[in-house]
Amino acid sequence: GESYGILSYIWGTVFTATIALCISVPLSLGIALYITQVAPPWLKTAMTYVIDLLAVVPSVVFGLWGVLTLAPNIKGLYGWLSDTFAGVPALGTFFGDNPQGRSFFTAGIILAVMITPIVVSLSREVIETTPSFEMEGALALGATRWEMIRGAVLPHSKGGLVGAVMLGLGRAMGETIAVALVIGSATGQITLNALAPGNSMPAVITSEWGEADSLKKSALIAMAMTLFIMTIVVNVVATAVVNRSMRKSRGT
Numbered sequence: 266g267e268s269y270g271i272l273s274y275i276w277g278t279v280f281t282a283t284i285a286l287c288i289s290v291p292l293s294l295g296i297a298l299y300i301t302q303v304a305p306p307w308l309k310t311a312m313t314y315v316i317d318l319l320a321v322v323p324s325v326v327f328g329l330w331g332v333l334t335l336a337p338n339i340k341g342l343y344g345w346l347s348d349t350f351a352g353v354p355a356l357g358t359f360f361g362d363n364p365q366g367r368s369f370f371t372a373g374i375i376l377a378v379m380i381t382p383i384v385v386s387l388s389r390e391v392i393e394t395t396p397s398f399e400m401e402g403a404l405a406l407g408a409t410r411w412e413m414i415r416g417a418v419l420p421h422s423k424g425g426l427v428g429a430v431m432l433g434l435g436r437a438m439g440e441t442i443a444v445a446l447v448i449g450s451a452t453g454q455i456t457l458n459a460l461a462p463g464n465s466m467p468a469v470i471t472s473e474w475g476e477a478d479s480l481k482k483s484a485l486i487a488m489a490m491t492l493f494i495m496t497i498v499v500n501v502v503a504t505a506v507v508n509r510s511m512r513k514s515r516g517t
Contacts, residue, residue, distance in 0.1 A: 269484035271491060273453045277465040282437040284373025284459060289381045290430055297388035302414060320382035328443030331375040336366035336447055343460045361458030367449040370459040375443050380433035391425030392418055424507040431503030435496050441467035466492045
């Protein structure tokens with residue numbers, strides 16, 4: 266009817282990016298802390314090389330792995346999650362009925378795999394800027410290794426870690442090919458069921474541009490502008506959070 270709306274695609278973009286962050290952030294921070302605080306030098310070097318290598322893998326490789334390997338084989342797990350949490354508040358909705366291999370959750374997993382190396386690399390660089398005298402002072406006062414990390418490393422690195430997470434969020438929101446292959450391409454799907462198919466703004470733009478007429482191309486351009494504005498907002502919020510954290514750390 267030549268009437269266009271993007272609310273469902275905005276929802277798909279935000280939903281998949283949120284799922285990716287929930288999976289990636291704890292894993293990324295754990296890996297970064299292990300590399301910087303626990304791993305022996307030989308293992309630290311090896312893990313750093315592997316993480317840096319994963320960060321430059323093209324997104325289409327992850328997308329093909331997702332659509333050819335992950336989506337067909339994970340459907341059984343989705344069915345188990347749907348049956349197990351049926352009737353449970355919140356989780357019953359999140360792991361809803363009729364799970365599909367190509368879904369919001371699969372797209373979130375692929376995005377999590379893609380942004381984890383970026384968040385790990387940035388977090389590792391930030392954590393390594395913690396002054397050694399602060400860590401040694403905490404240990405000298407009798408703190409355990411975890412207490413030293415919690416009391417000295419994390420407060421010093423908080424602003425940079427937030428920036429790393431926000432950069433990963435921006436990457437997740439803007440990812441195109443990998444998401445287009447695994448999200449299911451369902452139109453107009455606004456649902457909290459993560460196991461249902463959906464769509465996102467970058468995926469719609471790349472899949473429908475080639476066959477769009479002039480009016481639909483205008484709508485897709487407007488969608489791209491909306492995504493651009495959303496990315497700017499994320500960056501502005503990240504900058505504000507980092508600056509606020511830096512002011513607090515300086516005691517001003």
